[in-house]
Amino acid sequence: MIKVTRSNKPAISVFRVCALAASMSVFATATLYFAGVFNGDKVTAQAFVDLQQGSTVHAGFRRAHAKGLCVSGNFESTGLLSAYSTATVFKQGSTPFIGRFSIAGNNPTAPDLKAPVRSLAFVVNTATEDEWRVAMNTPPVMAVATPDAFYKQLQALSPDPATGKRDPAKISAFFKAHPESKAFNQWKAGYTPANSFATEQYNSINAFYLHNAQGEKQAVRWQAVPSMSEHEVAVLDKQSPDALQQQLISQIEKQPVRFDLKFTLADSNDDENNPTIPWPSSREVINAGSLVITGWGFQNEGACGAQNFDPLVLPKGMSATADPILRARGAAYAQSYRRRATETLLNKSKTSQEGAGDASN
Known part of the structure; x- marks a missing residue:
């Protein structure tokens, strides 16, 4: 019988971590390449994420929107978008999803009410060819239209x-x-x-294409519009650093939280590749269905914690526009994911090694 000694365990553990880290690095590099980062652009995903994370690195956390809460439930489709897209998620019916509410910033302990931007992300049909990842924010438009200008904007705001x-x-x-x-x-x-995650309106900001069975495409943006009003939600404890999270938990435990996903259809006068220009309110809007949130979990325990909500992961029947900001988002998400995933693995390896050492003492 072969006996594994104390000196062998760390070596095996480190080897596994290195192998996993290498695999993630290959995946991230491929993602960055296909997202167009290595094509001579002035700003790389590495530089962008370096700026987002700032001088203090919170290991194992997202470089942006580090503080969040996991949620889960079902997307109940009306079927009204099925004429515009062959994606199965838009057929009438119900599909489970996992999601995450978060605030802007790289600090996972920041006060909820001090953040200037709030976000809602979710994924349906996880790990299938029909997977759809969504990342929305409270602003309806971007301030600038290119990754280079966005980088300079962040520099100015730092x-x-x-x-x-x-x-x-x-x-x-x-x-x-x-x-x-x-x-x-x-x-x-x-x-x-708003006084609640549940009563904010969230926007796709960037535009995407829907593709129907005839091969026609339609540019769209969408909004998650809350069903609840301010006076219906649980009381907000404004003195708590976790005010929004605590209130949302209380609300979900009382009754489901709902958002309607409303898709705005562009016409020939709209530029789907420019995220700084709002589309007129006269454009046709279709209610694709409702996000019905029935569960929650802390991000270090819930399924959303390790999820990369890259908006370029789209099902058949949808595709990305040529919007440069949208194309760059996937690369930045991949870079952030690689860093925090590697840090998490190394931390687990260190903990495992320390545990092995304690057990042999």
């Missing part, structure tokens, strides 16, 4: 290392140099955060 505060002059200069930010700034000036 706190000065010496003071720890943002530089108003730098921010003003950036937006003055980017008149395409007009619609975004108008939204920002009039936006008041």
